[in-house]
Amino acid sequence: MTTAISNTFGIAARNFTAYPEMPNARALVDYGVRIEELGYDSLWVWDHMLLGVEPNFPIIDSLTVLTGIAACTKRIKLGTGILVLPLRNPVALAKQLSSMDQLSGGRLLMGMAGGWYKREFDAMGVPFNRRGKVMDQNLEVMRRLWTEELVTGQYTVADKESGEFQIEYNLSKAVMYPKPAQKQLPILIGGYADAALKRAGVGGDGWLTYFYRAEDFKKSWDKVLGFAKEAGKDPSKVMNASQLPIMVGPSKDAVHDDMLDWLNKEWDFPEHSDCTRESAIMGSVDECVEQLREHIDAGVQKIIFVPYKYQMDQIETIAREIIPRLKAGR
Numbered sequence: 001m002t003t004a005i006s007n008t009f010g011i012a013a014r015n016f017t018a019y020p021e022m023p024n025a026r027a028l029v030d031y032g033v034r035i036e037e038l039g040y041d042s043l044w045v046w047d048h049m050l051l052g053v054e055p056n057f058p059i060i061d062s063l064t065v066l067t068g069i070a071a072c073t074k075r076i077k078l079g080t081g082i083l084v085l086p087l088r089n090p091v092a093l094a095k096q097l098s099s100m101d102q103l104s105g106g107r108l109l110m111g112m113a114g115g116w117y118k119r120e121f122d123a124m125g126v127p128f129n130r131r132g133k134v135m136d137q138n139l140e141v142m143r144r145l146w147t148e149e150l151v152t153g154q155y156t157v158a159d160k161e162s163g164e165f166q167i168e169y170n171l172s173k174a175v176m177y178p179k180p181a182q183k184q185l186p187i188l189i190g191g192y193a194d195a196a197l198k199r200a201g202v203g204g205d206g207w208l209t210y211f212y213r214a215e216d217f218k219k220s221w222d223k224v225l226g227f228a229k230e231a232g233k234d235p236s237k238v239m240n241a242s243q244l245p246i247m248v249g250p251s252k253d254a255v256h257d258d259m260l261d262w263l264n265k266e267w268d269f270p271e272h273s274d275c276t277r278e279s280a281i282m283g284s285v286d287e288c289v290e291q292l293r294e295h296i297d298a299g300v301q302k303i304i305f306v307p308y309k310y311q312m313d314q315i316e317t318i319a320r321e322i323i324p325r326l327k328a329g330r
Contacts, residue, residue, distance in 0.1 A: 008302045009323045010042030011035055012081065012243065014310040016051060016059035018266055023060045025068065032069030034312075035076060038319040042077035042109060043069060044243070044304050047084055050120040057266075063096060070104035077109045081208060081243055081304060082190040084115035086131040087124050090138035090169065091176075094145040098180045106181035111208040111241070112139075113190030116270060127166050132195060133157050134167060139187070139203050141169060145176040146185060188241055192220065192273040201227030206239030209275075211267070214294040216274035217242055221299050242300045244292075245280045247308035248317045252283035259308060285321045292326060 013031055017023050028045075035043050047062035066078045078100075085093075101108045114131045115121065121128040137155045144151045151174040157167040188208035189200035200207035201224040209217060225235040245263060249255035263277045281291045295303060303326075307314040 007296065007327065008041045009318075009326070010044055010077070010079070010241070010302060010304045011040050011315060011318070012304060012306045012310075013043055013045045013065065015045045015062065015065050016048070016057045019052075019056045019058055022058050025060050025065065028060065028065050029068040029072055032076070033072050035315070036073045038316065039323070040076065040319060042079055042302070042304070044079045044081040044111070047080050047082060048117065048120060049084070049087060050123055051117065053119075063100065066108075067100055067103065070100065070107065074105075075107075077107045078104060079109040079188075079241075080111050081210070081241075082111040082113040082188075084120070085112040085138050086114055086126055086134040087120065088138065090141035091145065091171075091174070093138070094142040094176060097142070097185060098146060098176070098178060101180035101182055101185055102178055104181070108180070108182070109186050109188070111188045111190055112204075113208075114196065116268075127157065127159065130157050130159070130166065132199075136199065136203065137169070139199075141171070145174065146179055150175060186239065188239060192270070192275065194223065197223045198227040200224050201233070201238060202231040206241075208241045208243070210243045211245060211269070211275045211277075211279040212242060213274070213276060213279045214298040214300075216276075217295065217300060218298040220274065239301060240299070241302035241304055242295060243304040243306055244295065245306045245308070246288060246314070246318065247280070247282050248285060248288055248314055248322070249282070250284060252287050255282050255308075262309060285317070285325075288322055289325050292322070296326065 013028055015023050015028055032043050045062045045065050048059050051057040051059055062080050062083060070078055114135045118128045134157050141155060151171045153171050155169040158164060159166055186205045188206045189204035190208045197220055207224045221240060225238060228235050228238045247255045247259040259280050259282050260277060269275050281288050305318055
């Protein structure tokens, strides 16, 4: 079982933009190098095949970006927040991730979830209404390929109503080497419904969430730990990470309107979830530290900062003035 990571601090990368602006692949690699220099422990990228119509959001493939950054860094962990697992063939993805983990020297920390954007499922030929089942099977296939010498098994996903065949994987003495560099490549599961929280506690190595207030995080985290305990897992070994938008400025009042404008224009807040604009960390260094302490006190192990418009002055301020105080407990 993967050891839980406590009080560590990562940051998101801007691999998607708002049209007509385009993401810059080379600049993203340079960004990753700078993030490592600043002392962050991890870097996280977003994942979609297609995203939006009007407006639409150009996005560079998450795993391509991470491979480029891995080749140019030595220490920083590399993650997806999240990778839409049902859109991938699990055999191909298992091979790609094990190769990436080898390339990076065992630095992958993957966030995965079932996805929400139906248009990209339709475009990829994956049944949107069966994405949970597809995800569970994909997780099992990958885990087996990473840990077993020979894998044999048939995995089928059929439509609930018609029973017609939709997706099938047939493995017969499948051999996949090299395995990941890590003995167990850690996978954090994203999502907010109870089914996703159970998958995080039982099928994954932990939970990754997005734009949650501290009190809402604790409510769902307690569920994840409960599901893990029921399954016979040691709750102390279950990991978590929380992605939080942040804007540092003279005061909370001074930055509030700019931050809310950015959140409204570029971010999605799913209905029926606890994901909310009110999760935003805003204000002076002192105010931000106080707000972030609430998340640590609620049990957040890894904070992933989503800095206002990915501005480098924000990123440097977080690294130099906020993280040291959080680590020092003051």
